[in-house]
Amino acid sequence: xxxxxxxxxxxxxxxxxxxxxxxxxxxxxxxxxxxxxxxxxxxxxxxxxxxxxxxxxxxxxxxxxxxxxxxxxxxxxxxxxxxxxxxxxxxxxxxxxxxxxxxxxxxxxxxxxxxxxxxxxxxxxxxxxxxxxxxxxxxxxxxxxxxxxxxxxxxxxxxxxxxxxxxxxxxxxxxxxxxxxxxxxxxxxxxxxxxxxxxxxxxxxxxxxxxxxxxxxxxxxxxxxxxxxxxxxxxxxxxxxxxxxxxxxxxxxxxxxxxxxxxxxxxxxxxxxxxxxxxxxxxxxxxxxxxxxxxxxxxxxxxxxxxxxxxxxxxxxxxxxxxxxxxxxxxxxxxxxxx
Amino acid sequence: xxxxxxxxxxxxxxxxxxxxxxxxxxxxxxxxxxxxxxxxxxxxxxxxxxxxxxxxxxxxxxxxxxxxxxxxxxxxxxxxxxxxxxxxxxxxxxxxxxxxxxxxxxxxxxxxxxxxxxxxxxxxxxxxxxxxxxxxxxxxxxxxxxxxxxxxxxxxxxxxxxxxxxxxxxxxxxxxxxxxxxxxxxxxxxxxxxxxxxxxxxxxxxxxxxxxxxxxxxxxxxxxxxxxxxxxxxxxxxxxxxxxxxxxxxxxxxxxxxxxxxxxxxxxxxxxxxxxxxxxxxxxxxxxxxxxxxxxxxxxxxxxxxxxxxxxxxxxxxxxxxxxxxxxxxxxxxxxxxx
Ligand SMILES: Nc1ncnc2c1ncn2[C@@H]1O[C@H](COP(=O)(O)OP(=O)(O)OP(=O)(O)O)[C@@H](O)[C@H]1O
Ligand SMILES: Nc1ncnc2c1ncn2[C@@H]1O[C@H](COP(=O)(O)OP(=O)(O)OP(=O)(O)O)[C@@H](O)[C@H]1O
Ligand code: SF4
Ligand SMILES: [Mg+2]
Ligand SMILES: [Mg+2]
Numbered sequence: 219x220x221x222x223x224x225x226x227x228x229x230x231x232x233x234x235x236x237x238x239x240x241x242x243x244x245x246x247x248x249x250x251x252x253x254x255x256x257x258x259x260x261x262x263x264x265x266x267x268x269x270x271x272x273x274x275x276x277x278x279x280x281x282x283x284x285x286x287x288x289x290x291x292x293x294x295x296x297x298x299x300x301x302x303x304x305x306x307x308x309x310x311x312x313x314x315x316x317x318x319x320x321x322x323x324x325x326x327x328x329x330x331x332x333x334x335x336x337x338x339x340x341x342x343x344x345x346x347x348x349x350x351x352x353x354x355x356x357x358x359x360x361x362x363x364x365x366x367x368x369x370x371x372x373x374x375x376x377x378x379x380x381x382x383x384x385x386x387x388x389x390x391x392x393x394x395x396x397x398x399x400x401x402x403x404x405x406x407x408x409x410x411x412x413x414x415x416x417x418x419x420x421x422x423x424x425x426x427x428x429x430x431x432x433x434x435x436x437x438x439x440x441x442x443x444x445x446x447x448x449x450x451x452x453x454x455x456x457x458x459x460x461x462x463x464x465x466x467x468x469x470x471x472x473x474x475x476x477x478x479x480x481x482x483x484x485x486x487x488x489x490x491x492x493x494x495x496x497x498x499x500x501x502x503x504x505x506x507x508x509x510x511x512x513x514x515x516x517x518x519x520x521x522x523x524x525x526x527x528x529x530x531x532x533x534x535x536x537x538x539x540x541x542x543x544x545x546x547x548x549x550x551x552x553x554x555x556x557x
Numbered sequence: 558x559x560x561x562x563x564x565x566x567x568x569x570x571x572x573x574x575x576x577x578x579x580x581x582x583x584x585x586x587x588x589x590x591x592x593x594x595x596x597x598x599x600x601x602x603x604x605x606x607x608x609x610x611x612x613x614x615x616x617x618x619x620x621x622x623x624x625x626x627x628x629x630x631x632x633x634x635x636x637x638x639x640x641x642x643x644x645x646x647x648x649x650x651x652x653x654x655x656x657x658x659x660x661x662x663x664x665x666x667x668x669x670x671x672x673x674x675x676x677x678x679x680x681x682x683x684x685x686x687x688x689x690x691x692x693x694x695x696x697x698x699x700x701x702x703x704x705x706x707x708x709x710x711x712x713x714x715x716x717x718x719x720x721x722x723x724x725x726x727x728x729x730x731x732x733x734x735x736x737x738x739x740x741x742x743x744x745x746x747x748x749x750x751x752x753x754x755x756x757x758x759x760x761x762x763x764x765x766x767x768x769x770x771x772x773x774x775x776x777x778x779x780x781x782x783x784x785x786x787x788x789x790x791x792x793x794x795x796x797x798x799x800x801x802x803x804x805x806x807x808x809x810x811x812x813x814x815x816x817x818x819x820x821x822x823x824x825x826x827x828x829x830x831x832x833x834x835x836x837x838x839x840x841x842x843x844x845x846x847x848x849x850x851x852x853x854x855x856x857x858x859x860x861x862x863x864x865x866x867x868x869x870x871x872x873x874x875x876x877x878x879x880x881x882x883x884x885x886x887x888x889x890x891x892x893x894x895x896x
Contacts, residue, residue, distance in 0.1 A: 236718075268750045269722020368841050370576070377617070378574060382601025407747045410601045410777045412821040413839075415832035437722075437750050438778075440823040444832060467825060481751035482825065483758075483780035487803050490784055495759075496752050502706040 224259040224295060224399065224431045225280060230303075231288035232275050236504060247504040249275040251455035252289070257433065257448075259295070262425055264442040264463070265435045266478065267452030270503060273435045276452070277401040280433065281317050282310060293317075295398045295431075315345045317399040318392040328376040334387055335372040338362060341395045357394055365390040366416060382409040389417065393424065401433045406441060418445050439482055443467050448536075451475050454503055454511040457530075461537035471539040471548050473516045510542065518543060560631045561588035562771045563612065563656075563739055569623025570607050570616065570795075578621070579842045582608050583795040583850075589739065592769040596782040596803065598818070599792030602839070605775045608792075609741045612773070613651045613658055614642060630655065632738065654684050657737035659729055659745040666728055667716035674712035677731045684735045699730035704756050722748045729757060736768055743775045758785055779822060783807055788876070791815050794840065794850040800870075801877030811871075811879035811888035813855045849881065857883050857892055 232250040250272040257263045265273050278284045280291055282302050291302035295316060300309055318341075328337055338358045341347075348354040359369060365386045376384055385408050392400060402421070406414045422445060424430055436442050442449055443463060450460040451472065459472040470476045477496050484490070498515040501507050507514050513523040520543075528540040533548070541547070570582035582604040589595045597605050610616045612628060628639040632655055642648050650656070660666045667676060674696060681692035693712070700708035703726040716724055725748045732740060742761070746754040762785065764770050774786055782789055783803055790800040791812065799812040810816045817835035824830065837854030840846055846853050852863040863882060870878035873888045886892035 234718075236714075266750075269725075269748060269753055270720040271750075274720065366839070368839075370841060370843070374574075374576075378572070380602035380606065404748065408601070408744065408777070410599065410818065411779070411823075412818055412835040413601050414777070414834075415821045415823070416834035418832055419834070437748065437754075438823075439751070440825050443825050443828055444823040464828065467828070477752050478750065479825075481755045483751070483755075483778065483784040485780050485783050485807060485822070487783045487807065495755060500704050500706050500753075502711075504710075505707070 222259050222294070222296075223256045224261070224293070225257040225433075226292040226294075227253060227255045227257075227276075227280070227289070228292070229254050229289040230276070230279055230286060230291060232272070232279050232284055233287040245504050248455050248506070249503060250279060251506075253452075253455075253457055254289075255450055255457065255460060257431060259431055260425065260429045261448055262422070262432045262434055262446045264446030264449040265433060265452065266437065266439060266442055266449060267458075268454065268474075269437070271452040272455045272503070273452055274403055277319070277403055277433055277435055280399075281319055281401055282313065283319065293399075311345075315341075315347070315395055316397055318395070318397040318401070320388050320392045320400060320402040320405040328384060328387060330375060330377055333373055333375055334362075334367070334379075337376065337387060338372075338391045338394055341391060345395060347395055358390075361390045361394045364420065365393070366413070366420075382413055385409060386413075386417065389421075396428060397430065399431045399433075401435070403435045404437065405434075407437065414441070421445070439467075439478060451478070454501065454506050456511060457538075457540070458512065459537075459539045461534070465534060465537045469534070469537075469548065471533050471537070471544045472512075472541050473518050473547065474512050476547075477515075477517075510540075512541075518547060559590060562591045562593075562631055563589045563773075564627075564629045564631070565608075565612070566627045566629075567623070567625040568608065568611060568628065569626050570604065570611060571621045571623070572617070573619040573621065576843055580845060581795050581842065582611075583845075584623070584625070585790075585792070585795075585797045587790055587797065587800065589771040589773060591738070591771055592765055593788070594765060594772045594774055594786045596786030596789035597773060597775045597792065598777065598779065598782060598789060600794065600814075600839070601777075602842075603792040604795045605792055606743055609658065609743055609773060609775060612639065612739075612741060613656055614639060614648055615652070615658075630739070649683070653680055653735060653737075655738040656741065657732040657735055657739075658741040658743065659725075659732045660743055667724065669716060672713050672715055673719070673727050677712070677727075677734060680731060681734060695734060696730070699734045700727065702760055703727070703730045704753055705730070722750065722753065725749060726753070726757065729760075733760070733764060736764070737770060738768075739771045739773070740764075741773045741775075744777070745774075746776070746778070746781060754781070761785070779807070779819065791818070794842075794845065796850050796880065798851065798881070799877075799879045801873070805874060805877040809873065809877075809888050811873050811877070811884045812851075812881045813857050813883075813887065814851050815879075816887065851881075857881075857887065859883070 230253050234247045236245045279286050286303045293300045339354050342354050446463050449466045451458050453474050459475050496515045509525045510523045510528050513519040528542045530540045533539050566586045567584045571578050571580045630637040677696040678692040681687050697708045786803050789803050789806050790797045793814045799815045848864040849868050852858045868880045868882050870880045871884040872878050883892050
């Protein structure tokens with residue numbers, strides 16, 4: 219991609235203090251621990267990784283929805299430039315209309331006492347984007363139709379909807395004020411594969427039509443492979459690999475990425491054997507292992523991995539990885555399993 | 558022939574709403590044998606979760622069960638007529654006793670102000686003879702088995718301090734801790750990365766083998782179904798439109814909707830293929846189509862027939878049925894799409 223950088227994350231850390239019931243210095247959980255990445259304008263940027271590795275927290279940091287402990291996030295959409303880590307109050311108000319979140323958990327995200335129409339309209343009204351009720355209603359109906367919601371549902375309350383329907387309500391709400399940057403956190407996870415395909419095509423269409431930049435957080439690697447231009451893989455608060463999508467899926471370099479790819483459940487009921495099971499202890503983010511953070515589960519770990527933190531190295535065009543033995547493992551690499 | 562553990566017959570579920578009575582589940586029937594895993598897939602909003610909740614009598618107060626509906630749970634000391642249960646006390650048996658559920662909405666199933674551990678212990682005190690100390694030890698053990706690191710520390714935390722995937726694993730641990738006879742798992746692995754998903758699925762299979770637990774497994778991930786379920790039922794708009802052994806249904810889908818669903822799955826080995834949703838709009842629940850519920854979106858629909866007559870299940874092979882007029886042709890790959 220040749221276009222300019224929209225969001226540049228530099229050495230971001232988000233630390234939570236785990237206080238209660240302990241005497242002395244409270245332990246600190248580094249949910250995101252020194253992450254750097256650049257997202258080009260108009261890019262569909264995928265973020266995958268272990269559950270609990272800090273994907274949601276990183277996404278929320280980019281929206282200034284969690285306190286940022288260290289580092290900087292430069293935002294530049296051509297109109298405005300901000301450092302999200304130190305952004306002021308007035309600028310933040312403007313930033314909120316440019317950057318939106320589609321939540322991971324649609325059940326928790328939607329207020330039970332508001333109708334679907336009001337939920338979708340809220341960002342427009344709060345930010346004063348529309349002037350009349352009629353104008354608001356038109357915008358709401360337009361986006362609701364785009365998100366495949368039944369218009370007669372707009373008067374209902376969210377409790378009466380299925381998981382997938384609620385997810386589409388969240389998407390409509392995030393899109394209604396025509397943002398420039400969207401963090402989509404597991405936004406299609408609760409949908410059946412048909413509606414999922416439909417929504418993904420919709421998001422891709424919007425990305426192209428409206429030149430929106432997406433941070434797309436997902437556990438579904440096939441979905442990421444089909445929609446994203448570039449992918450980053452996280453493990454325990456850090457990035458372990460980033461690459462253009464094809465490069466990542468055709469030639470994964472990090473043992474964790476490889477394990478992820480081999481653990482995708484096959485559609486063939488008689489093909490259970492190929493999945494490479496990871497064994498070893500899943501470490502706690504409050505107490506990460508020394509050396510390479512993956513070494514407790516890595517099938518290729520050696521002595522060096524327990525002591526030295528692997529450097530962030532370039533392996534191919536735009537393909538970066540942090541593993542001591544990435545070159546060696548790349549040569550021994552097998553092709554991607556059939557999905 | 559052994560008696561099924563759970564037998565559902567002609568289950569109809571309607572909801573009273575402001576817009577009138579809507580039918581969300583329409584005369585569905587299925588059995589689950591001890592030690593059997595029944596997969597339930599289908600369109601988002603097709604009634605999977607409300608069917609599952611009916612087995613535990615957990616639907617909202619505006620739910621109406623059809624007069625012919627019957628749900629029977631066969632336990633060692635006799636059958637339980639689930640829909641006839643009236644008192645809260647009697648319902649305990651299907652709410653954490655013999656039947657346990659992993660909910661689709663992990664945030665909603667933990668009370669926010671009570672620690673994860675206190676909720677797990679409470680549940681064990683209600684449903685087992687364990688002492689408080691035993692219950693806590695057992696809970697820690699279960700958390701470890703679902704891959705939560707440092708469980709003896711994490712057990713005293715609150716749900717909001719867990720990531721989405723950790724919450725889901727904690728919920729799985731809680732549901733499995735009472736060793737239920739029947740586990741209802743509603744999207745239990747959606748929020749997990751595939752390496753941990755594989756571990757959780759292994760654990761569930763172990764419990765099936767160890768205790769002969771039956772599982773109703775609801776998911777949108779057909780790969781997960783292929784790897785875990787013995788049989789599968791496919792739902793569309795409140796109807797079970799196809800059911801059979803997993804191999805039969807995945808290899809020889811015999812209903813146009815099932816075919817469309819399988820066709821919409823993104824594949825890792827073919828990234829150039831566009832994502833293909835089932836065409837057409839989802840009908841409003843207030844206006845259920847006449848005739849075959851799928852005819853408004855079906856490429857094989859026969860005008861004058863499919864929009865008027867209701868197809869009954871056609872047997873393709875033992876245990877494999879499809880409710881479609883051209884099921885045989887589709888099964889044998891001889892059908893031609895009309896539209
Ligand atoms: N408010 C908080 N207080 C304390 N710890 C937190 C808080 N929010 C998140 N964490 C911790 O930070 C870590 C990262 O969480 P995060 O939700 O970002 O993970 P994730 O990668 O999105 O995981 P998942 O795939 O399961 O959603 C986890 O260990 C989580 O328990
Ligand atoms: N309390 C309620 N009042 C009115 N309608 C309801 C209520 N609960 C559920 N419904 C409706 O019942 C239908 C089936 O919902 P259900 O949650 O079972 O879908 P699902 O198959 O589980 O979908 P998903 O895959 O999206 O979770 C939906 O159309 C929903 O709007
Ligand atoms: S650095 Fe070592 S432990 Fe880490 S992933 Fe590479 S081989 Fe495994
Ligand atoms: Mg998350
Ligand atoms: Mg559901």
